[in-house]
Amino acid sequence: MGDRDGTTVMRGRAGVARWLKRFRWLPLVAVGAMGSLMLPTPGAAQGAPLSEGMVCTTSNTASFLLNASSGYISTPDGNSVFMWGYASGSSSFQYPGPVLCVNEGDNVTITLKNGLPVPTSLVFPGLTRVKADGQSVQLDVGANSLSKPAQPNGTVTYTFQATNPGTFLYQSGTDSELQVLMGLVGALVVRPKLKGASGTSYVYDDPSTAYDSNREFIHVLTEIDPHMHHAIELATCTNVSTTPACQPQLPPTYDMTKYQPRYWMINGRSFPDDITPNNSPALPSQPYGALVHVLPKTAQPLPALVRFLNAGPVNYPFHPHSNHDSAIGVDGRVLINPTGGQGGTPTNTSFDRFGFVVAPGQTSDALFNWVDAQQWDPQSNPIGVTQPGAQNRTDGPYWSGSPYLGVKLPLLNGITQWNQCGEYYHFAHSHALFQATNYGTSGGGMLTLIRVDPPPDVQKKYGQNCTGGPGY
Amino acid sequence: MTDQLRRFTSRRSFLKAAGITAVGGLAGLGGVELAQRVGAAQHPATRLVASPLKMKEMHIGFTDGFVSMPAAAEPVPPFFPDPGAPKPFTSYVMGIRNLTGMTEAEMFGQKGHGAITGPFLFCEEGQDFRVHLHNLGLSERGDLIDSHTIHWHGFPNQIVYFDGVPDNSLAVPIGRELIYRYIPEDPGTYMYHCHVEDVEHVHMGLTGLVFVQPALNRQNGNKYAYNDAATQYDREYGFLLTEIDNHAHFNDRHVQDTDWSDYKAAFRLMNGRAYPDTLQLNLDPTAASLGALERLRYQPHSSLIQANEGEKVLIRISNLGFEERSMVLSGIEMNLIGRDAKPLTAGRPDYGVDPPAPGGRGDISTKTYRLDLGPGESRDAIFVAPKFSGSGTADVYPFYDRGYGFVNKEATAAGDGFGGQRTEVRVYPKNTLPAQTRPNGLYDLVKKEWTWATGTEPL
Numbered sequence: 046m047g048d049r050d051g052t053t054v055m056r057g058r059a060g061v062a063r064w065l066k067r068f069r070w071l072p073l074v075a076v077g078a079m080g081s082l083m084l085p086t087p088g089a090a091q092g093a094p095l096s097e098g099m100v101c102t103t104s105n106t107a108s109f110l111l112n113a114s115s116g117y118i119s120t121p122d123g124n125s126v127f128m129w130g131y132a133s134g135s136s137s138f139q140y141p142g143p144v145l146c147v148n149e150g151d152n153v154t155i156t157l158k159n160g161l162p163v164p165t166s167l168v169f170p171g172l173t174r175v176k177a178d179g180q181s182v183q184l185d186v187g188a189n190s191l192s193k194p195a196q197p198n199g200t201v202t203y204t205f206q207a208t209n210p211g212t213f214l215y216q217s218g219t220d221s222e223l224q225v226l227m228g229l230v231g232a233l234v235v236r237p238k239l240k241g242a243s244g245t246s247y248v249y250d251d252p253s254t255a256y257d258s259n260r261e262f263i264h265v266l267t268e269i270d271p272h273m274h275h276a277i278e279l280a281t282c283t284n285v286s287t288t289p290a291c292q293p294q295l296p297p298t299y300d301m302t303k304y305q306p307r308y309w310m311i312n313g314r315s316f317p318d319d320i321t322p323n324n325s326p327a328l329p330s331q332p333y334g335a336l337v338h339v340l341p342k343t344a345q346p347l348p349a350l351v352r353f354l355n356a357g358p359v360n361y362p363f364h365p366h367s368n369h370d371s372a373i374g375v376d377g378r379v380l381i382n383p384t385g386g387q388g389g390t391p392t393n394t395s396f397d398r399f400g401f402v403v404a405p406g407q408t409s410d411a412l413f414n415w416v417d418a419q420q421w422d423p424q425s426n427p428i429g430v431t432q433p434g435a436q437n438r439t440d441g442p443y444w445s446g447s448p449y450l451g452v453k454l455p456l457l458n459g460i461t462q463w464n465q466c467g468e469y470y471h472f473a474h475s476h477a478l479f480q481a482t483n484y485g486t487s488g489g490g491m492l493t494l495i496r497v498d499p500p501p502d503v504q505k506k507y508g509q510n511c512t513g514g515p516g517y
Numbered sequence: 518m519t520d521q522l523r524r525f526t527s528r529r530s531f532l533k534a535a536g537i538t539a540v541g542g543l544a545g546l547g548g549v550e551l552a553q554r555v556g557a558a559q560h561p562a563t564r565l566v567a568s569p570l571k572m573k574e575m576h577i578g579f580t581d582g583f584v585s586m587p588a589a590a591e592p593v594p595p596f597f598p599d600p601g602a603p604k605p606f607t608s609y610v611m612g613i614r615n616l617t618g619m620t621e622a623e624m625f626g627q628k629g630h631g632a633i634t635g636p637f638l639f640c641e642e643g644q645d646f647r648v649h650l651h652n653l654g655l656s657e658r659g660d661l662i663d664s665h666t667i668h669w670h671g672f673p674n675q676i677v678y679f680d681g682v683p684d685n686s687l688a689v690p691i692g693r694e695l696i697y698r699y700i701p702e703d704p705g706t707y708m709y710h711c712h713v714e715d716v717e718h719v720h721m722g723l724t725g726l727v728f729v730q731p732a733l734n735r736q737n738g739n740k741y742a743y744n745d746a747a748t749q750y751d752r753e754y755g756f757l758l759t760e761i762d763n764h765a766h767f768n769d770r771h772v773q774d775t776d777w778s779d780y781k782a783a784f785r786l787m788n789g790r791a792y793p794d795t796l797q798l799n800l801d802p803t804a805a806s807l808g809a810l811e812r813l814r815y816q817p818h819s820s821l822i823q824a825n826e827g828e829k830v831l832i833r834i835s836n837l838g839f840e841e842r843s844m845v846l847s848g849i850e851m852n853l854i855g856r857d858a859k860p861l862t863a864g865r866p867d868y869g870v871d872p873p874a875p876g877g878r879g880d881i882s883t884k885t886y887r888l889d890l891g892p893g894e895s896r897d898a899i900f901v902a903p904k905f906s907g908s909g910t911a912d913v914y915p916f917y918d919r920g921y922g923f924v925n926k927e928a929t930a931a932g933d934g935f936g937g938q939r940t941e942v943r944v945y946p947k948n949t950l951p952a953q954t955r956p957n958g959l960y961d962l963v964k965k966e967w968t969w970a971t972g973t974e975p976l
């Protein structure tokens with residue numbers, strides 16, 4: 046796990062470069078099959094296929110088993126962080142928890158099995174009439190719990206009807222200020238009744254929320270104070286062997302006035318780890334990638350969907366480069382005012398943002414597309430300004446070497462080129478820029494890439510063959 | 518000197534010799550290139566070809582320099598004032614200068630004289646707008662050989678070549694020049710910044726405001742924020758919000774590393790100045806002498822808002838700090854009409870429709886006394902200057918950070934906590950101020966002359 050056993054050492058950019066390169070030789074599985082087309086295999090399952098986009102954990106009976114357990118994740122600077130999290134069914138620990146996908150109207154059953162040394166529970170903000178072991182959920186003030194907790198090695202079963210489509214968080218309701226930060230979070234997606242033709246999906250029961258079924262992405266935003274996690278690891282005597290034997294301090298506590306996040310993550314990974322595929326074997330307990338992969342609007346008429354969920358304790362001001370995100374839903378509700386229009390008719394209150402601030406506990410659904418607005422073309426429509434020669438510029442590794450989509454040229458000597466087929470890479474990141482760092486070093490943290498491939502006809506024209514994103 | 522620099526310099530000199538202005542002359546070139554676009558597939562680029570607009574071309578330089586936080590601000594030895602800062606300055610920064618119209622020697626003469634915030638960049642919808650970025654190098658940190666870029670933050674449907682992210686495209690090394698070409702289709706308020714070592718270069722001061730004026734402006738001589746008659750205004754004031762972490766600035770000057778996850782802002786700035794310096798008028802960094810205001814030479818932009826009673830005032834505001842802001846305007850109701858360079862008024866365009874066409878989206882503009890904006894967000898708000906009360910020379914309304922960043926100080930400290938985002942709206946009787954002809958233009962009522970913001974000079 047991480048550098049704990051010395052198998053994976055990634056320090057600084059050179060290390061990451063080597064590591065990314067290694068994965069370019071992996072057999073390419075399920076190219077182009079993304080999001081909801083993927084088999085509903087939980088990420089941490091052994092041998093789950095590499096993929097891009099949102100990976101759903103589904104169940105014919107809308108019944109799920111979540112095992113609260115501990116484990117380790119790795120960060121791009123070579124650190125290994127102790128976590129609490131959820132394992133799905135018989136799979137091993139993962140962070141964040143599995144993305145549970147259900148359908149509107151489903152009667153959902155989630156059984157929480159507690160493998161932690163402290164009581165823990167589940168809450169589902171935005172869902173109503175949740176029952177725990179058949180009883181309406183009540184506060185348990187004595188246990189500092191917002192819901193009925195499961196004792197260590199105990200079990201609680203939560204049931205509810207998924208009455209509204211949308212994006213929701215599930216998270217620990219016990220000692221939440223500690224347990225949620227320790228990693229006890231995950232996403233719950235409720236799919237609407239409204240179904241489209243093949244390739245068309247909807248976020249809500251409204252046609253204006255259509256998106257390309259093969260371009261569904263999720264960004265669960267979190268942060269980590271590694272010192273806090275280490276303190277909990279020691280206090281619970283996890284992997285501590287001493288003489289005399291370590292005595293757990295239960296419940297473990299941390300002085301939250303000392304809280305200081307150092308890592309910021311999308312789907313439990315920091316950049317550049319987050320642009321590698323889902324189920325990357327290098328990140329066995331962090332199964333979800335965050336690369337957003339689209340085609341220009343001419344080749345992909347329906348927009349992509351990005352579901353944002355803030356599971357951290359502060360606002361994250363997320364900034365997608367290359368085009369605005371259109372916010373069409375917030376907190377599991379569509380942005381349509383049913384009576385706000387003329388004569389009491391419905392009116393669309395969605396809006397477009399290049400600064401996508403997500404508040405703690407908030408979810409927001411964003412449509413995204415990229416339009417080849419200027420149609421720059423080396424022959425028919427050149428950019429009209431001189432591209433500097435080798436002595437007059439510096440190059441970045443994700444660049445194609447050309448301004449034109451689909452044209453790939455060599456980069457300067459000494460720059461490793463990770464560009465595959467003349468595609469564009471755009472940043473998408475927290476604009477509180479210290480959050481776009483790995484422990485203070487820029488070019489990391491809550492940052493991912495938006496990949497825009499040339500349309501098929503342009504690929505053909507330039508002899509390119511675009512497949513998976515970086516890390517393949 | 519690079520070949521490119523030489524070429525452009527000589528072309529400018531040639532045009533000058535030929536008796537035409539550089540911009541006018543080059544506009545013809547822009548026209549030729551645009552004409553080639555006729556018939557470009559799918560995208561209606563033809564409306565750009567039909568544009569009567571001349572190309573706008575600017576040169577800006579990125580370098581380092583020194584600025585001054587308020588003279589009475591609480592010292593935090595050894596970090597503030599920085600003992601390495603020459604008098605009358607307090608803080609080391611990276612900064613930007615407007616080099617448009619300068620000779621090459623004059624351009625490189627600005628090395629070490631960077632200003633915060635950068636020149637205002639603006640153009641009209643559909644205009645061929647070109648910005649030459651010159652990396653002048655750092656005078657204090659010869660060991661840093663960082664390249665720079667311009668990231669026009671929020672530009673819709675940008676290609677990576679012009680997006681300015683060094684990892685994903687190219688950047689400009691010291692002594693060289695890179696040309697960014699923009700043909701903006703969406704009016705509104707944006708921001709620009711360097712994206713090299715982004716947390717450092719943005720925080721150190723390589724930041725500025727950029728905005729696009731709507732095509733509607735060309736119809737009747739009125740000014741509008743968007744292509745909507747409801748967004749008409751008489752005066753406009755742009756604000757860039759940033760912050761200063763004294764430790765990070767000290768570290769950059771003294772060759773120390775900064776752990777950016779320790780980030781903690783000390784000063785909160787509007788247009789590069791902290792209160793009460795925000796109230797000083799615009800300054801010209803190239804002026805021979807600035808007298809008592811010498812310490813603000815490299816913070817040329819005022820944050821004052823002036824209006825005659827009854828006039829409509831547009832506030833453009835962008836946040837490139839790392840903290841979220843709640844800006845309060847006491848006593849005057851604002852109409853929040855734009856957000857992230859998109860109109861909020863009725864008939865606003867649908868998402869992803871190209872060209873943007875009015876769609877089925879409703880009016881979500883709101884009346885407010887407060888503007889929320891997180892890092893990397895922008896807002897446009899219009900207010901009507903209230904009736905003059907009849908006493909004094911002007912009615913004064915405060916516009917300030919409700920987080921009270923300006924009152925944070927130790928109990929024993931002097932200086933009344935100067936150093937935050939706070940300014941004033943000054944409302945005068947009718948006809949006191951002449952019409953405003955350039956963005957952020959402020960009238961000096963004593964000297965009876967205008968003070969201009971950098972980047973707003975006519976070309």
Ligand SMILES: [Cu+2]
Nearest residue numbers: 665711713718
């Ligand atoms: Cu820079």
Ligand SMILES: [Cu+2]
Nearest residue numbers: 668670710893
């Ligand atoms: Cu930005």
